[in-house]
Amino acid sequence: MISEKITTMFWCDKLIENLEGPQTVNDSKTPSGRAHVGALRGPLIHDAIFRSLKAKNVPVRYLFGVDDYDPVDEIPYGEAEHFQKYLGAPLCNVPPPPGSQATDMADHYISEFFGVFSELGIKPDYYRMRDIYRGGKFNEAIDAILKKADVVRRIYKEVSGSDRPSDWHPFQVVCENCGRIGTTVVTAYDGKEVTYECKPDLVKWAVGCGHRGKMSPFDGKGKLPWKLEW
Numbered sequence: 001m002i003s004e005k006i007t008t009m010f011w012c013d014k015l016i017e018n019l020e021g022p023q024t025v026n027d028s029k030t031p032s033g034r035a036h037v038g039a040l041r042g043p044l045i046h047d048a049i050f051r052s053l054k055a056k057n058v059p060v061r062y063l064f065g066v067d068d069y070d071p072v073d074e075i076p077y078g079e080a081e082h083f084q085k086y087l088g089a090p091l092c093n094v095p096p097p098p099g100s101q102a103t104d105m106a107d108h109y110i111s112e113f114f115g116v117f118s119e120l121g122i123k124p125d126y127y128r129m130r131d132i133y134r135g136g137k138f139n140e141a142i143d144a145i146l147k148k149a150d151v152v153r154r155i156y157k158e159v160s161g162s163d164r165p166s167d168w169h170p171f172q173v174v175c176e177n178c179g180r181i182g183t184t185v186v187t188a189y190d191g192k193e194v195t196y197e198c199k200p201d202l203v204k205w206a207v208g209c210g211h212r213g214k215m216s217p218f219d220g221k222g223k224l225p226w227k228l229e230w
């Protein structure tokens with residue numbers, strides 16, 4: 001009789017078997033409204049990988065970010081009266097819905113989501129994009145990326161086929177006049193300040209005020225596109 005030896009392996013042990021050296025698991029969420037249960041898929045998968053690495057004594061950090069410099073691009077269900085006028089503003093600059101104990105909209109929605117993490121025993125090191133930007137931690141990267149805007153435009157075209165205007169810069173400032181970030185375009189950078197316009201017709205979900213200006217892009221004055229943040 002021929003005996004067959006069946007070897008099974010847990011999927012994340014297989015995933016990590018060839019990794020060498022210290023590892024970082026990083027995930028993030030945009031706190032634009034109440035998270036549905038499906039949003040736990042990422043955190044749970046990443047927690048399983050984190051636990052498997054720890055079990056193998058691999059030095060590992062599990063980070064979880066809050067993308068709270070993203071603009072409000074839709075209104076949470078049933079909250080139009082409160083949020084309508086903030087469409088386009090960074091999530092962390094918008095007041096929480098009436099009755100909330102949170103400091104802002106981002107804090108309001110992410111607190112509920114992170115509360116579920118605690119119940120499930122998921123314990124990452126949390127970080128918030130507002131702290132990264134306002135603390136100047138991205139200043140060096142912002143300067144380098146704005147100086148090489150032509151390279152970013154070329155890579156975007158090669159990788160995703162997206163064709164940007166020749167003066168497009170991969171950065172959005174918080175408009176000094178209306179406070180929106182989702183409606184601004186940067187068209188020039190002189191090494192210290194960016195030239196920008198807050199456009200009424202840039203996106204369908206928010207209306208910019210038409211303001212034009214020049215300002216520093218550093219210390220929380222604006223943000224990079226998500227792909228460049230990563």
Ligand SMILES: [Zn+2]
Pocket residue numbers: 175176177178179180198208209210211
């Ligand atoms: Zn504006």
